[in-house]
Amino acid sequence: MIEYRNLRVALLGAGSVGSQVATLMLEHSDELAARIGAGLELIGIAVRNVDAPRPDTVPRELLTTDAESLILGADIVVELMGGIEPARSYLLQALSSGADVVTGNKALLANHGPELFDAAEQVGAQLYYEAAVGGAIPIIRPLRDSLAGDRVQRILGIVNGTTNFVLDRMDSEGESLEAALAVATELGYAEADPTADVGGYDAAQKAGILASLAFHTVVPASAVHREGIEGITLDTVVQARNGGYVVKLLAIAERIVDPISGEDGVSARVYPALIPRTHPLAAVRGANNAVFVEAEAAGPLMFYGAGAGGVQTASAVLGDVVSAARRHVAGGPGVGESTHAELPALPIDAIRTRYQITLSVVDQPGVLAAIATIFSEQGVSVEAVQQGAPGGDDPTATLVIVTHEETEADLAATVRELEKSDVVTRVVSVLRVEGL
Structure with a gap:
């Protein structure tokens, strides 16, 4: 028999995820209460417009525009509004009142997480954010709890479903980026303005969250290097497939390791890469997501699943709600974030990686020797060279060069020198190679 009082839950936002959270919480109330040892009472849902169309499973009598009154009466506040304001102010108000907070707001965490x-x-409350990265994939809790005694070395993540869908269509269906993006928009995977996805902004916010958590340090959004997929062409994808x-x-x-100081640091970055x-x-x-974790003792681990979708993301949110409710029943203060390491966030030039450089070059004797000289002068070692034959009367040929692992600074300097060379008509593409 449940003896603990009902826990009051305030929901901020009733979009695709918020509506699903409300529906599932109400439909499975008895089962959730049995798991928690206390009932969950959804005391209200704060929205901008109570008359906006919503599923019939969301009771209209729970809707209100008075978010602050809901917050002050709640034990747990679930924020699914998105954006920075007023979400930031609402969550600070909730936390200062002692309520636990559950959020899926990656932009807010990336920019104001430490605050x-x-x-x-300060008040012994807890902030939960499993839904902020990877949708339904459980990755925040494993990094924070399961791997807390290990030493994470690297995380490689596909954390944006829209761009993965687009790149997959280009690879499997032979579509251009524009055509694949149109399909993604039609199916609801891409927004009308896909800039946040295609430009890598969404993934960069998630990279900062993962880096901060994995390396016990604060990695601000401004420290995350970001490149999008705007420059990826079908030719690039086909060439990648041909190369394995x-x-x-x-x-x-x-x-x-910082190549200048020799001290440990953290690199957080987003870019299209060959794997x-x-x-x-x-x-x-x-549109699936996956996060590949390399830990010192545990070795390689992979977390895979749906990276978006209302009901899928709602699963992660409700998992956090149950965790917060159990903490209330058990008692005791919340566990603060571990940021003791205070490792510096290092610039992109500090990383070591491999490049695949595709060049359009003049079709004449001595070109390979001239190219090799440029690489040698920059101290960059070449792993493989593939030469494409010129087509018909085309006076140019194509070279695809894969380097050994070098610093980003040296590789970037090599590309700059190639751009200046008389034998190079165009640097067609530069992609980093990861996962080797």
Whole structure:
């Protein structure tokens, strides 16, 4: 028999995820109460417009525009509004009142995470955010709890379903980026303005969250290097496939050594990269997400599943609600975020990686020697060279060059020198190679 009082839950936002959270919480109330040891009472849902169309499973009598009154009467506040304001102010208000907070707001965490975590720690409250990265994939809790005794070395993540869908269509269906993006929009995977996805902004926010959590340090959004997929062409994807690679937009968080100081630091970055088709991430299809974790003791771990969708993301949110409710029943203060390491966030030039450089060059003797000289002068070692034959009367040929692992600074300097060379008519593309 449940003896603990009902726990009051305030929901901020009733979009696709918020509506599903409300529906599932009401439909499965008895089962959730049995798991928690206390009932969950949804005391209200704060929305901008109570008359907006919503599923019939969301009771209209719970809707209100008075978010602040809901917050002050809640034990647990679930924020699914999105954006920075007023979400930030509402969550600070909730935490200062002692309520636990559940959020899926990656932009808010990426830009104001330390402020929110500090506010929670001051009053012994807890901030939960499993839904902020990877949708339904459980990755936040494993990094924070299961791997807390290990030393995470690197995370490679496909954390944006829209770009993965687009790149997968380009690879499997032979579509251009524009055509694949149109399909993604038609199916509801892409927004009318896909800039946040295609430009890598969404993935960069998630990379910062993962880096902060994995390396016990604060990695602000401004420290995350970001490149999108706007420049990826069908020719690039086909060339990658012919070479045994697939193109993926990767969010990477990595513990590295600063080449200048020799001290440990953190790199957080997002860019399209080539990964071998034998790597587990290469098999992530459609709009799915996956996070590949490399830990010192545990070894390689992969978390895979739906990265978006109302009901899928609602699963992660409700998992956090249950955790928050159990903490209330058990008693005791919340556990603060671990940021003790205070590792510096290092610039992109500090990383070590491989490049695949595709060049259009003049078709004449001595070109390979001239190209080799440029690489030698920059101290960059070449792993493989593939030469394409010129077509018909075309006076140019194509060279595809894969380097050994070098610093980003040296590789970037090599590309700059290639652009100046008389034998290079155009640097067609530069992609990093990851996952080797």
